[in-house]
Amino acid sequence: MAVSIVMPALEMAQETGKIISWLKKEGDTIAKGQAIAEIETDKVVLELEATADGVLAGVTASAGDVIAVGKTIAWIVAPGEQPPVEAEASGPAARTMTGTPRPAATASAACPAASVEKVEVKVSPKARRMAQELGVDLSKVVGTGPGGTISGEDVQRAADSQKAAPAPVSAGPAVPATLSSIARLMAERTTQSWTTAPHFFLVREIDASGLVAAREKHGKAITHTDLLVALVARALVKHPKMNASWTGSAIQANPNVNISIAIAVKDGVVGAVIPNADTASLSSISAKRQDLAERARAGRLHPPDVTGGTFTISNLGMFGVDAFSAIITPPQAAVLAVGSIADRVVPVNGLIGIRPIMTMTLSSDHRVVDGAQAAAFLKDVAEALTSAQL
Numbered sequence: 001m002a003v004s005i006v007m008p009a010l011e012m013a014q015e016t017g018k019i020i021s022w023l024k025k026e027g028d029t030i031a032k033g034q035a036i037a038e039i040e041t042d043k044v045v046l047e048l049e050a051t052a053d054g055v056l057a058g059v060t061a062s063a064g065d066v067i068a069v070g071k072t073i074a075w076i077v078a079p080g081e082q083p084p085v086e087a088e089a090s091g092p093a094a095r096t097m098t099g100t101p102r103p104a105a106t107a108s109a110a111c112p113a114a115s116v117e118k119v120e121v122k123v124s125p126k127a128r129r130m131a132q133e134l135g136v137d138l139s140k141v142v143g144t145g146p147g148g149t150i151s152g153e154d155v156q157r158a159a160d161s162q163k164a165a166p167a168p169v170s171a172g173p174a175v176p177a178t179l180s181s182i183a184r185l186m187a188e189r190t191t192q193s194w195t196t197a198p199h200f201f202l203v204r205e206i207d208a209s210g211l212v213a214a215r216e217k218h219g220k221a222i223t224h225t226d227l228l229v230a231l232v233a234r235a236l237v238k239h240p241k242m243n244a245s246w247t248g249s250a251i252q253a254n255p256n257v258n259i260s261i262a263i264a265v266k267d268g269v270v271g272a273v274i275p276n277a278d279t280a281s282l283s284s285i286s287a288k289r290q291d292l293a294e295r296a297r298a299g300r301l302h303p304p305d306v307t308g309g310t311f312t313i314s315n316l317g318m319f320g321v322d323a324f325s326a327i328i329t330p331p332q333a334a335v336l337a338v339g340s341i342a343d344r345v346v347p348v349n350g351l352i353g354i355r356p357i358m359t360m361t362l363s364s365d366h367r368v369v370d371g372a373q374a375a376a377f378l379k380d381v382a383e384a385l386t387s388a389q390l
Contacts (some may be wrong), residue, residue: 001086003052003076008039008303009069017041018066019073020299025058030076038299044270044306052076058083093271111120122149134159152257165268176355186268190327192298197246197328198366202378206339208358210388218282224341225315226286231384232336233257233277236311241369245331251368252331260309260329261289263296270296273309317341323359333368336381337361358385 007017020038024030035047036056050056058075075083123131123138125352129151131138134155141158143150236257237245241256245252257278260271272292275284295301311333314326317340325335339359346355360381364374 001078002057002081003054004072005036005048005051005074005076005083006066006072007069008041010050016068017065019061019063022046022059022061023047024056026056026074026165026239028056029079030054030056035300040299043381044296044301045263046301046303048263049302050076055081056078057081059319122147124149124151126152127155130155130159136162147334163328164284177281187319189330193327193330197330199328199363200366200371200374201325201365202362202371202374204362204378206358206360206382207346207386208356212341212356214388216300222282223289224317226282226289226339227388228313228315228336228338228385229259229274229277229285229289229386230280230282232311232313232381233259233280235377235380235384236382238276239373241373242334242364242377244333244368245310246333246367247331247363254310256308256310258308258310258333260312262312262314262326265296265299266333269312270306271299271309271312272296272305273307275308312336313338317358323361325361326363328365332365334362334364334374337363 003116009017015228018040020040024034030036030050030053032050032053034050035049037048039046040047054076055078056074057077059073061073065071070343074279078084078213090225106375122143122145124145128138130136130152131141135156136158137249138150138155145151145154179349209225209251210226215222215224240253241251243254243257245254256276258273259277262269265271272289274280274292275286292301292305295305297335309329309332312326312329312335314335316324317338319340320338322342324337326335328335329381337360339361341356341358343354345352345358346357347353348355360378362378369377
């Protein structure tokens, strides 16, 4: 039985997707789960996987085509089987006129006939000469002399006005908008989130001694981000409101802790998801993060890689950023922005000491959590990072 391959949708707001390339050609034998095409959706570039075993047939879209979500772009059939013939969806119905069209009304029919008399503007000889010398357009000069005659004074006033007017600013060459779907969606989603979700921010400087020690203990294979994912995920279990979602009218509790990591790609930022991060081992978190980062930059993410996130971590510490505030990714309730770790002189047990300090900024949706709940969560995260028992 033939199985249709449709343009996938990662979220409700997505309307179209673009075929980047076909990894398999018509007539190729394919296996379930095998990548058959590269698709650019509103959210990310990903690999479209086959949903069944069979032969690729009935390909209706080419590389570069923008296809509506849910539309069939190919079929998977049994050997020797012909793909079904789909009736093309008709476009908007053409407007038809049941009556006899009326001819357009002419100007003479629309208004009473009137004879137009051409009025010649009188210009004094002096004014005509001054206009040539000063570069004044006489058609734009209003005469104040007898009978509306344009005088030399009228021309002089017009010339003075031209000098007083600011010079027109010459616009540079127009730069065409070349936003990709990812960049366009990022602009739309951040604007939507910032203008609809009531953000509030909590900032805390944290002693990252435990985090640094844990990194040294595990070696270079484990990054600060890996440790952050593990520790934050465990803190979210104690604070389920921080792991919840806003549905538009109510708060939805999420049974799983799926940490979305902000990853920079060519045209923007994607949130790649580490599922069940609260129960995953540190080594599996690290391996998953590396795999997601590599495939995100290569444009080979799959739909499950970017969906289902319940909380986001955005770490710009590796770029030397001290602190920043991040915008929440709907429908999530919060995002944790992480800055760089730097040695600072701080009081330690009443004495002066040097400690590695990191600034964290928690952005929260006030529809889901209040200030006290967010503060309690951030306190637990700070304590977990200071001890970092992993």
